[in-house]
Amino acid sequence: MKIPSPILTLFIFLSPSLALANIETCLDSVCQGGEPLIRFPFRIEGKHAESCGYPGFIVSCTQNAQTLLNLPNWGPLKIQSINYAAQQLWVNDPKNCLPNRLLSLNLSASPFRAVYHQQFTFFNCSLNLEYLVSRYRPIACLSDSPKYVVFATPSPTAVGHLTSVCNLVATVKVPVQSPFYDQVMSSELVEDLRLSWDSPACGRCESHGGRCGFKSNDTFELDCSGVPSKGISRGARYAIAVCIGIPAMLCSFGVLSCICGWLKNGNHDRHWAHETVADFEALVGSWPTTVSGLDRPTIESYPKIVIGENRRLPKKGEKTCPICLSEYMPKETVKSIPECGHCFHAQCIDEWLPLNASCPICRTSPRKLPQPRARSSP
Structure with missing residues (x-):
């Protein structure tokens, strides 16, 4: 049957639009201006298709445009910010009483874990309130100051004192931004919780400017797309x-x-x-006519370091690789030159030293390993 040309023209016109609409279902989105940007592995329920996110990373938008992360066994938490390259997020209580939520903390059924955690002990005190409030910081949203106050402390010294005058409520491992020191006698625990995830492992893709996602709708196999083409490796x-x-x-x-x-x-x-x-x-x-670099055994003998979450290196202030000028990221491998201690991405310095027998920063000439002597024939 011959299709009328106006209908055929309309079909051809609409086909790209339909395909584009399908792609747009996974575009970056927000609940409201100023809220965190949501993309894979997170997805907004009712706005993104299931294939746009990873299981356990479901986000919802409230009527007042808060971005909530729904965790099994613990309930919703307000997402404050997300670092996709570091695979970390910061959350808080949408009702502004985080200590109350911490008393029922349970991350066991979620894909998230604490970057740092510290043990806090909660106390309910009803005697000597003026003295205790002058010495410790009470949790306002849990305290009824005329009758009782609630304290939370990581300090063994404070725990020993409060145990003798107050009722112990609970001891909880709290996901903190960074560990408190013993001299912090008590805390209101109002700072955002810092959580991380290991799977899906999209941090390297994100740190190189790419976008992570599923290869297809019927598989959990990951794909990294949109990485700027450099044509050659770093260095x-x-x-x-x-x-x-x-x-x-x-x-x-x-x-x-x-x-x-x-x-x-x-x-x-x-x-x-x-x-x-x-x-x-x-x-x-x-004039020299050849360039002499280091041999492979010497290069392989240099110490390697796997960067941790704090991205600290032996030399303070080193945050970028001097060869490729990229920032160091957690879990990347760096290599240092023993003679001067300068650090570089392992791949970058491995490509540099065979051609240049000197440190790219200070031009120190590293020592070569002694070559094994050839055995003489009898």
């Missing part, structure tokens, strides 16, 4: 510059040598020409 551009520059320089020397030879052996017998040729040949003979 390889330096090797290319060396490999191209040196032959070009040697070629120029060859051409100049031919010209000088022609001047020397030709009919130009002027005294100044002979002196110029001799001087130039002596200069060219003194």
Whole structure:
């Protein structure tokens, strides 16, 4: 049956739009301006398709546009911010009483864990309130100041004192931003909780500017798309510059040598020409014609470090690799040169040292490992 041309034209026009609508269901989204950006592995329930997010990462938007993360066995938490590259998020209680939620803390059925956690002991005190309030910081949303106050402390010293005058409520491991010190006698526990996830492992994709997601709707296999194409590996551009520059320089020397030879052996017998040729040949003979790097056993012997969550390196202040100029990320491997202690991405320095036998920062020349002696034949 022949399809009327107006209908065919309409179908052709709508087909790309339908495909685009399907793609747009997984676009980055927010509950409201100023709220955290939501994308894979998170998805907004009712707004994103199930294939747009990973199981356990369901987000909902409240009527007042709060972004809530629904955790099994613990209920909803307000998402304050998300770091997709570091695979971390910061949450708080939507009702502004986080200590009350911490008393029923349970992350066992969720994909999230604490980056740092610290043990807090809760006390309910009804005697000597003025004295205790002057010494410890009460939790306002749990306290009825005329009758009782509630304290939470990580300090063994404070625990020992409050145990003798107050009722112990519970001891809880709290996911904190960073561990408190013993001198912190009590805390209101109002700061955001810092959580992390291990699966899906999309941090490296995100840190390189890509977007993580499922390869297809019927599989949990991950795919990284949208990574800017560099064409060559990190640090390889330096090797290319060396490999191209040196032959070009040697070629120029060859051409100049031919010209000088022609001047020397030709009919130009002027005294100044002979002196110029001799001087130039002596200069060219003194220039190096090869670049000597380090051997592979020496490079492999250098110490390696796997970067932790705090991204600290032995030398303070080093946050980026001096070769590729990329920031160090957790779980990346760096390698240090023993003679000077400078650190680099392992891949970057492994490509640099075979071509340049010196540190890219301070130009220190590392020592080569002694070569094994060849056994003489009997």
